[in-house]
Amino acid sequence: MFYPLLFFIVLHGIFLTCAYTGWSNLNSTPRKTIEYEDNHVIMFKEEGIWNYSTMLIREDLGLLVLGAREAVYALDINDISVAKSKVLWKVTEEKQKECTSKGKHPDIDCHNYVRMLHQMNSSMMYVCGTNAFSPTCDYITYSDGQLKLEGKLEDGRGKCPFDPFQRSSSVIVDEDLYSATSFNFLGSDPVLLRTSPITLRTMLRSFNEPSFVYMDVVPESEDSPEGDDDKVYMFFSENAVEYDFYNKLVVSRVARVCKGDIGGQRTLQRKWTSFLKARLDCSVPEPSLPYVIQDVFHVRHEKWRKSVFYAVFTSQSRSTDQSSAVCAFNVTDISEVFSRGKFKTEVTVEMSDVKWVTYNGDIPVPRPGACINNAARSLGIKGTLDLPDKTLQFIRDRPLMDDAVRPITGKPLLLKRGPLLTRLVVEVVTASDGQSYPVMFVGTENGYVQKAVNYDGEIHVIEEVKLFQNSEPIDILRLYQNQLYAGSASGVVQMPVSNCSRYSSCLDCVLARDPYCAWDVTTLRCSRLPTSPEDPKGNLIQSLKDGDATQCPTSATVEPKIRTLILGNNVMLLCRADSNLAQVNWNFAGKPLPYSNRKYTIYSDGILIYNASANDAGLYTCTSVEQAKGKQYTQTLAIYDLCDRFPVVVTDKIKTTLGILTESYTTSSGLHKTEKPPSYATNQSSESKWVVMQVALALISVMVACLLIWNVYMGHISPFMCCGRQPIKSHRNLPEREYMRTGSDAVDTKQPMVRLCVTTNSTIEATSFHRNTSNGDTSTNNHISKYITDESEI
Template identity: 55%
Template sequence: MLSLLLLCVWVPGLLSAPEDWPAHSEPRKNFSLGGNGGRVFREQGVWNYSTMLLREDLGLLILGAREAIFALELSNITHKRAMVKWQVTGEMQERCSRKGKNLEIECQNYIRILHRMRDGRMYVCGTSAFSPTCDIMSYTNDTLTLEDKKEDGKGKCPFDPFQRYASELVDGELFSATSINFLGSEPVMMRSSAETVRTEFKTSWLNEPNFIGMEHIAEGEENPEGDDDKIYLFFVETAVEYDFYNRLEVSRVARVCKSDMGGQRTLQRKWTSFVKARLDCPVRDSSLPLIMQDVFRFCPGNWSTCVFYAVFTPQDTSHYSAVCAYKVTDIGEVFSHGKFKTPVTVETSFVKWVMYSGDLPFPRPGACINNEARDKGFLKSLDLPDKTLQFIRDRPLMDQAVLPINERPLLVKKGPAFTRIVVARTTALDGSSHEVMFIGTESGSILKAVNYDGEMVIIEEMQVFQQSEPVKILRLSLTVGLLYAGSEVAAGQVPLSSCRLYPSCLDCVLARDPYCGWDLAAKECVGVNNVRPDTHSQVVQSLMDGDASRCPLVGGVKAVNVSFLPGFSIKLQCQPGSNLAQVQWHRDGRPVVSSDTHHIHRDGLVILNASASAAGRYTCGCVESSHGRDYVTQNITYDLRPGSRSLVETSRLEPRMQGEQHTLVVLQVMVVVLSLTLAGLMVWNFYKGHFHLAGLCRHEQGQSIVLDSAPRESSNSNNNHNRSFERSNAEEKDGLNKAHT
């Protein structure tokens, strides 16, 4: 309690959040993968489909799994164009096992890195039974080929197949973040090239990190200050600055300059530009900061328009996941003009991190070489003075945290934790652009959500894998309009839009899906990207308001006649077409309220022990609200009347599915056929003399005698039981004697 109190006092930025944070409980619609035209790929005996590379130039999805790499058709991943196996030898497995690793699970080759090279070939790395190895792979004539140009993958690819990592191939050079040793105790961010540069092995640089992602921002192309390209690293680590808390994990963003060559004397072959800051994603009711799980770079224009979308999950028991977005310019502002933290020794060995308030050396520590530095004679990082290098070596952490856009999450949702995220931009019918977020969860589903001027709408949830299989990777192809997901057991393909699954105008418009609109002429929900400009007026779409007033009125529905027997319970079905719709029941025009006899459920009305007074006209209306307007999306009417048993049996079939009626008829026919067959067999056997009534009676008499002479137990219950047998046997004997006579 004291630790938490200190956290609240010292770190208010971690816990504060706007009072009106956008909490959401459920999507408007739930779809299955098959119902939406999705596809699943899996190969017998292959697991861990968690590495993907989009090769839109080849029309392929390159899929990395355990000891196998696949080339799948981009438009239909069930069509396998090629496959290559990359297995470890028995000797490598044995060596891995002797070091204490699981032979069947860990001592395999998990494909972890897939990057496209300049010449069209691919750079691929695998864990190789805790001995990471990289190779070159090519695709020609529907064949994947590993070129056997193997090289050491230490520092590029993780040893542990279940350890998080990050990598990016930039201008032929691999930037990576992983552990550089077998035990996983030496984390490193490095550039593998002729001039290899890496981080220091200091807890002030990386302290038990969990690497999340890495992104390249080509800032040097259009920067007016002559700045360099940046490599951004996203990770989670144990905080060093909150010494009053036992172990607190925080989310970080770090940055290095692409052309950093290290220092001349200080920080030789080490980053001179490594700086890091805390990423805040404030959520109310969360006692501890949320932890980042994935990040996606979205750049609608040049580098200055780039936004990083990140998903966060709790490290306490709040069960709230969140999405926060960060402008690259806001991150740059913190690194370029923010204050640093510095360690201060308190008492004997206690170190406390506080804001550094002294003067900064020139050039600014952690900055890239820009025009101002060049004018002063600093042309590359090797020219930087020792004061600048010593400062950043000891103080890589910024005092100020990076806040999300509008200082609040875009989405907060209780339920299965978020795992991955990708973002696509699409143009609506009115020409406006919208960012659509696709969010993977630990329950194997993908959420589709859009933010309309601060109002977050969760359009749908697509169940791609089983609920026990988390989404481990998401990739997006705008070329074919498909989303790809990977899990431990399979890879899935999902279309970006589900327009054809909206059966009515109200359903289509109230979905507020920027991909969809209702065509009044064709009377169907269509993709707006396929609508000709001259027919825009015939298509209804209202994203900001969900205004469905242009939808044609739905005609009345014929009432369903239902008869019931007094004293029995009745259920009147009414399944709402949307998770956001409210079910309202009326009886003879008056509202039905829940009571001891009337139970209103999500999918219908249950009338318990119905009496004759329960008769009447029951109407179910599903009402969905949108910006203060109510729309009746469904209307079902039942005429409930008491009746005879035969009439009840007939009427019960009417509101049920035809499948149930068909099943009942089939069972009745089977019973009749079996009865006739049995009767025919008995007549035939009597006719042939195979058995006689007297013989049958003698057999039964003998059987009854055996029952009568069974040994009796001393128990009272058993004695009573046997006496009942005696009485029944005596009656049988009298009957049999009369029959013989």
Template identity: 50%
Template sequence: MYVLAVLSVLHLCCSSPATSQDWPLDCTARKTIPYHSDNGRLFREDDVWNYTTVILREDLGLIVLGTRGVIYALDINNINTKKASVKWDVTDTQQTECTYKGKDQEIDCQNYIRILHTIEDGRIFVCGTNAFNPMCDYMNYTEGQLILQNDQEDGKGKCPFDPFQRFSSVWVEGELYSATSMNFLGSEPVVMRGSPEPIRTEFKTSWLNEPNFVFMDHIPEGANSPTGDDDKVYLFFSETAVEYDFYHKLAVSRVARVCKGDLGGQRTLQRKWTSFVKARLECPVLESQLPYLVQDVFRLCPDDDWNSCIFYAVFTPQMDSSDYSAVCAYSMHDIQQVFTEGKFKTPVTVETSFVKWVMFSGDLPTPRPGACIDAEAREQGIQSSLDLPDKTLQFIRDRPLMDQAVQPISSRPLLVKKGAWFLRIVVAPVAALDGATYPVMFIGTDSGSVLKAVDYPADNAADTFIIEEVQLFQSSNAIKILRLSESTGHLLVGSEVGIVQMPLSSCGRYKSCADCVLARDPYCAWDLTSGQCTAISSAQTQAKRKLIQNLQDGDTSLCPPSEKAKMINTSFVMGSNVKLKCELISNLAEATWYRGDNQLAPSDKHHISRDSLVIPNAGSDDAGMYTCWSTEGIAGHVHRRQEAEFKLTLGTEDPIAPQARSASKGLVGLQVLVVFLSLMLGILVGWNFYKGHFPLPCMQKQRQSSIEDSQADVPGVLEPLHCTEDKTTAPAGNSNNNHTDLANTVPVDGHATEESSI
């Protein structure tokens, strides 16, 4: 019954607002760009797979790309230019040992590059799965070459064993923080700092229970902190919930944090985190009772101020029966408040030894469990986590889970969309002509497309607008990684089969002023001087340019009048089906048809679809002027544009259906071929008759007479054929005259003469 209740909610269309909340309405991309090589530059090489690990080295002008067994250095301005590469393969012995673990030799037992981090001295820290035996190394880019130092170290706890297992890592001041598994079975999840004395999580289900790690990042909260707080590392993941009583495993999304200066406890939690706390992450989608699961997170900090940081996250359902995805955003303040002021959950044993998690209502020990060492703790003589009392450490060891969940900004998603599942997200702040900065979201899907959307602030309502959806890969190739290169104005999009460098803006797609303005793309504006839609950055470099952009309302009133659609003359015959085409440039537009000044409504007489008007069994009274108008609603405003105009007249010839026309053309071609062959055959037969190869009866007599004349020393020439019936019967002795032996045949004036033997 519980599942049925959930399914009854999830059937709602994303464009229909829920009754209790104001949901984002514009869940359809305004433009859909089909797969084409012009959508971006593709880099791939034969027999190389898994283009999913990328870092940008703008100081070197490089994109460093990790794949299966190969690391590439590509030109940051043109990904098709390969500057260097280095192989890191596994040996035959390593592959054999990997197969002993029950893994596939050709797929699993390879070296998938999973970690690339730039470290303080300019080198690159790199780790690979190494045939289910993870290893790490250091790499230099010197004199145009990528060089592995072969100074390998154990990668357990840093890099995953399984190349297809989710993990995350971040490099912070000479130390690697990682979230992965400690064994090849994936049954020992760990969040670890790989210092000379590693600090990690406990192997307890109350800490991590079958997690799927998604994102990890460092927040410098200790910088200019009035309380002397410490920096923190935040982790986003999903896991099987321990706090819910459900008849099967129920997964939830989490956010957790640890303190950068955590050294573990003195007796309790030795070499374990003393600051590991986690909370549920909510993203309520259409009142669904089953939690959506986080798939990727991107941190955006305006003006490099960590207090203003916002975490953008994409979510998908944990039931295949739903095809909705969502984007939720979380403020740094709200996350902090849950961890610093929220209550904890505690396990309670009830009858039949069942453990239930409830809110802890008792007094908390001092210092607060899970808190970093701050100025107040130092005043109490606690200089590091090694000085924390056992009571505080025992509490956080048994109760790392917060009772309160972290809610998204405005307690609702920024975007809910039906269709392909969202997998990855990055966000770029873009300064528009109105002086405001807007977050432009690029969202990768499991169908190989990228959505470009903008969150426009609105009063008590969500106004997230999807500008376009661009297909970069074939539909079966899910997007595994997104990276922004704002310095070059590109987005890097990686999948199993290749990596694409896509421009952040493609203003040339908008051919008219209205189309450019209605796109509401912060990157683009209509240039009245050049009469084209252009990128703001390039337009601003030229003085005295008048640009039109209206992001909030999509107001096209400042645009020059649009050209009237060219009238198309169309004739039809009585009783035929007439189809008038009207192509719309926006997925958000609807077609409205008029005959003269009268609007047409769908009926048996007029079949109106998105791109055409069909008049079945047209008669003389259907002749007239027809116009198609597109109607597009943007931010509460309606914009109309004439897209097509037809003059429909009654003709006299029968229409030929496409199939019949095609068959008719084929029949005519066959008839021409038959006539041509017949003519050639007639010429050939006539020529042979003319040459005497096929003599007619009348020619036989003439030939005999000619022979007789030749015997009389008179040259014989075949006369033209004037055949009449010869009723004279040749004497019996002359019956073989046609077999007279002719010594020579000499052409004379194109005719044959026969000379008898002498």
């Protein structure tokens, strides 16, 4: 009885371990976290203007054209804080009243939100706005340093959304506008529209409550032996029709149309004859509902077959444990599904609704949904007007493909728990080894941008930077010449793609594995890698794939900081690692500090010693250990010499008072020395591990309990009791910036070489610390008790 049950327990543990390993290999923690106070970015915002969510980079004019609510700006592309021009585009009073009368909010919905900006030619731009739920478009020019609306108003239906918060997408191809949005006020008529001399649109049944995300053209006619046509690809999500669920299930899609499509002769007149759509798959290791696409970035290549679409997906589960993923798709894989995959078709099942199943019948020639190519021309079909009705009727009834498009690696490149990812851009960077690596900049819903790089399938998250103080979602991201531009509801931020000065040492610089940065042995600093092949590279150390820092010179010896120990006081020794991935260790008198001892509490910023005594005097050493590709790198961060130079005679009465003060300290700070502070927010891998361990522990506990009850019942063993152990405080699960300063002593962890000695004659200090996280800021409040200079005062 015992052995089969034991085997089942072990087998179940192995399964859970494998499931966790599959997730943890993808789920990465940013190596560095840069808070808002330290981001050193350039910001633009104007009082009373909101929703900076539309951008157009005019490289020829040196401008970032920015669309917001009822305003368009021309900003200096090198310094967006400089606004060169501004033009207001407000709704009329009549339009606002009309919007309000239709039940829309006058202060939110009934404004003109600029949702589209495109360059038509060197002198003209095309701009569209919601115009109080009456979408309108106009032309805008920039001359003599001034923006000007031309006043050539056009109907914006099908080009710009009615609802300012509804997703839409558009692209200009050969001066024709391709747009995907709603065609009516209610949002019940979504369309893919081409505005051109021959206007085309999709049929009413082409979409099922979609959310349009992205659109771009791929020049597939170049070097095509089949004489193929260019194609416009569109990414969106919609309610699935192919699955049977008791409620709506959202799936991600990619669709395409041919640039040369002009509709059918009799069937599908002024409708797309080449519209096809397929499901996008971005599956995560753990069972879940399909992830929903949120944003796409097209990494173009000189040879279009090597182009890649990167996409952000988020979970649609309503659980509190939200997660996001980034997947990459090859253009050729998408094209293969459309050109060679099977179709889905509707069938009527008895006592049931219509179902979508795989179509196994004959497929007409030319193939439905295909562009006009050499094979079609050989049959006398010169354009879509010549397509036979059989082909057109087939594509009209069966636009959905049976096969799904799989990501390049078969799995997500990046997985993240916590605040959801919103937008992304990708830049291909050439490093010192001559190889090119894709670097992803991914925005989050709480105002951060994460920078991650793909090293042959291994995703390394270099850093995360908080761009906006109010933790608001990032609505748009753009890249231009080593500058990143991010827009949100309250403003726009410009930041360099890399700030190498953040890496303080050679070890920190190399282990960052940042393709933009390398350690300069000559200048002894982390510098930006030269971008031009002609620039001298000098003597640089960079190891991206391996993170090999063995070439770094030996660091200077860390001088001890001398601290005076005051008997009965609480002492805080500050020490913080350069990396979130580093493990901080403390040694006392040459031996590892006993973390299980209730006398100490370990924080991410240091160690707190309670009720110091003469036995606590000695040498404290703080080191960090960081792993990279199986190698461990140890660095001494700080050394403290805690000395009892001025002993204080402490009577029983003073000891009693000290106990009261210490109790008051722990109560006011909200962190009793036997309690664990909140977990470190950025340690996502620890959180996911804890969830898995909880599940495993619960299952094993139930099984072991059943086994024990059976053995007691059979008389194999006698009843016994177990005692739980005191939980151990782990410094990896502690607040990031929680520290205490004693008296006037303020230790700077950035300068561990400075010798510091604090002396106090016959004085006793009681201090407390508190971390305020109500608005995301970290602050320290010191409550210093009255100095006790006479025993009679007690």
